[in-house]
Amino acid sequence: MDHAIARIGPKWTTWSTMILAQENRPMRVREISAQLPFVGEQSVSQRLMYMQADGLITRSDVRRRGTYQLSALGESLAPVHRTLSDWSRAHLPLQTMAEAERVEDALGRLNLRHTTGVIQALGTNGPLRFSHIAEEIGVDRPSARHRLLRMQADGLVGRAGSHHGAPYVLTDAGQSLGAVYATIEHWSEPFTALKTSSSPARVAAATRTHTNVPLTGDGARTAAALRRSAAPNDLFSHATQPQPRVSAAVTARSAPGRGR
CATH class of the missing domain: 1.10.10.10 (Winged helix-like DNA-binding domain superfamily/Winged helix DNA-binding domain)
Incomplete structure (x- = not known):
């Protein structure tokens, strides 16, 4: 449990999950960060990396400009x-x-x-x-x-x-x-x-x-x-x-x- x-x-996990669920499309870090103006883009990027490691989201590729979306577990x-x-x-x-x-x-x-x-x-x-x-x-x-x-x-x-x-x-x-x-x-x-x-x-x-x-x-x-x-x-x-x-x-x- x-x-x-x-x-x-962890803070911003719920916000990030809900943004991805509401948009229902692959999103770049800057797009997610734009909907969280009270959080720095670097903090959003770090949170997304942890969420990916925990299986909540997936990334389209390993390049810098890859996009994120919810995994089945995140959904x-x-x-x-x-x-x-x-x-x-x-x-x-x-x-x-x-x-x-x-x-x-x-x-x-x-x-x-x-x-x-x-x-x-x-x-x-x-x-x-x-x-x-x-x-x-x-x-x-x-x-x-x-x-x-x-x-x-x-x-x-x-x-x-x-x-x-x-x-x-x-x-x-x-x-x-x-x-x-x-x-x-x-x-x-x-x-x-x-x-x-x-x-x-x-x-x-x-x-x-x-x-x-x-x-x-x-x-x-x-x-x-x-x-x-x-x-x-x-x-x-x-x-x-x-x-x-x-x-x-x-x-x-x-x-x-x-x-x-």
Whole structure:
């Protein structure tokens, strides 16, 4: 799971993917960069090289003026983006923003080391004290504390009470990540094929098959079995075990201000 999130989470990956999807044609670096005026062309070029290495895009040739377009794997990211956007709109108090920016913000909250481990630990076990979380995810206490503070700021976890040592619990946003993780896991299946298969034909077949599998929504939480999720639309428009509900007042008192 973290392996897949690390590929789609870096900044400008979503923007670049959505531009290529919207244009639906091979594009040069300068053409993509022209639609990202707040990013330097060199940064766009570097991001595209990483995306090509990760199998999200292809390049027409090896010459300097080669063109890029989405691979089958990159095209199949649309349901992931839609699910992330839907989760963000439902659970995060954000101002109006472009769809790509919203998706990248959501990925930024998940694309941090041990975040998935904490979500899974709380989703499986229910409320846990700080020391138990550190033990569950296999990190030292300072690292666990740093991650939990960031996840509080990101609105994914809170405390079950205001007293010192109150156990951590998933917020509504954290509990609703099941559909997000399910969609990402389903999308990432070709990555498993790339790592385990030595046959290019088998890898290509796995990728083609994946893009034709319809994704359907469900209400699974993080601790439940991961299942397929939602579908894409209008990408650029501005448009577990039961846990105690975290009251807004307690969350506000326990969570530090979120800084990016």
